[in-house]
Amino acid sequence: MMAIQGNDITGYLPFLCGLLLIAGISFWDDVQSLPDSVRLVAQFVAIALMLWSMGIMNWTMWWTVPIALVVCVGASNIINFMDGINGITAGYALAMLVPLLLQNREYGFIEESYLIVAILGVLVFSIFNFRPKGKAKCFAGDVGSIGIAFIILFAAGRLIVQTGDVTYLILILIYSVDSILTICHRIMLHENLGEAHRKHAYQLMCNELKIGHVKISLLYMVLQLAVSLGFIYLIPNTTAAHWIFFICMSVMFAVAYVLFKMKYYHLHEEYLASLKK
Numbered sequence: 679m680m681a682i683q684g685n686d687i688t689g690y691l692p693f694l695c696g697l698l699l700i701a702g703i704s705f706w707d708d709v710q711s712l713p714d715s716v717r718l719v720a721q722f723v724a725i726a727l728m729l730w731s732m733g734i735m736n737w738t739m740w741w742t743v744p745i746a747l748v749v750c751v752g753a754s755n756i757i758n759f760m761d762g763i764n765g766i767t768a769g770y771a772l773a774m775l776v777p778l779l780l781q782n783r784e785y786g787f788i789e790e791s792y793l794i795v796a797i798l799g800v801l802v803f804s805i806f807n808f809r810p811k812g813k814a815k816c817f818a819g820d821v822g823s824i825g826i827a828f829i830i831l832f833a834a835g836r837l838i839v840q841t842g843d844v845t846y847l848i849l850i851l852i853y854s855v856d857s858i859l860t861i862c863h864r865i866m867l868h869e870n871l872g873e874a875h876r877k878h879a880y881q882l883m884c885n886e887l888k889i890g891h892v893k894i895s896l897l898y899m900v901l902q903l904a905v906s907l908g909f910i911y912l913i914p915n916t917t918a919a920h921w922i923f924f925i926c927m928s929v930m931f932a933v934a935y936v937l938f939k940m941k942y943y944h945l946h947e948e949y950l951a952s953l954k955k
Contacts, residue, residue: 689731693832696727700754700828704820714872718751721824725750728832732839750831753850756857757827758820763884765808765895767818771800771826773902774849777910778833787840788833796829811884811891845920848909848927852902855931856880863939876946879938886945901931 703720706712725747729735734742761767779793803822806815818826838846847854856879864871876885880898883889905927913919 691731692727693731696724696731697825697828699727700724701821701825704824708819708821721751721754722747724828725754725831728828728835731832732835734839746835749847750835753831753847753854754824754827756850756853757830758823759857760853760878760880761818761823762878762881763894764811764814764891765804766880766891766898767823767826768800768804768808769895769899770853770902771830772797772804773899773906774830774834775800776903777849777906778830778837780910781837781846782833785837785840787836793833796826796833800826808892808895843917843920845909845917845924848924849902849906851905851924851927852898852931855928855935859932859935876949877943879935882938882942882946886942886949 699720703712703717707717726735726743728750729743729746734746757767757770760770775793775797779790779797782788782790782793803816803818807817809815834846834849838844860878861871863877864875869875876882880894883894884891909920909923909927913923
């Protein structure tokens, strides 16, 4: 545990309490569906505990707290929303954890064993889940996807706090582009965002283009690893370079998403029309 200084509590106890809360609520939701309001309140409380553990819940940094709360709750739900096919959560978790482990060896922002245990846990889960459609032996559920999201966000948050560099959010870029632009698309279609849908890019690949689960999961994993490793090793370690790379990658993948949807979304519309016949 790290030392407690002033109003900052930088140890792991608040984080562990938050993890227990968010995992418990998510497991309950897996067993018996809970109202969105209950899950959202629990997520905000859990994230607040996580931020407390990072040491930013104080008056000197008060303005960062509401922003961090919204970003972290949003990011955890993005990871949850994207958990729709075999292997994608496990593969993408590894694509985030490995760069965090590499950066930790340079900055030492968290106990290395924390990341190693998380990676080993995901690898074990992959043995049973990273399989073709219909062949998986177990699934993450809300408790798994939200739980691993919370674990990863804690590590990423500590990295951002230590370096003061918010562009490390690039570690979740591919998921973010798919989720955020899909939400925007559904808003444009005047859809109820609380209802289930099949409009993510990975869902179009799987359902309309009939691409295998493992191939799609590997694609998302490799793309995120390429972006993250490029961010770490190929560009100068300066604020300006980081922001330029972050913006360029965001624009590039956003354009790729839009072009993909423009070419293939009609297949999903045809599927929806067939349901009405």
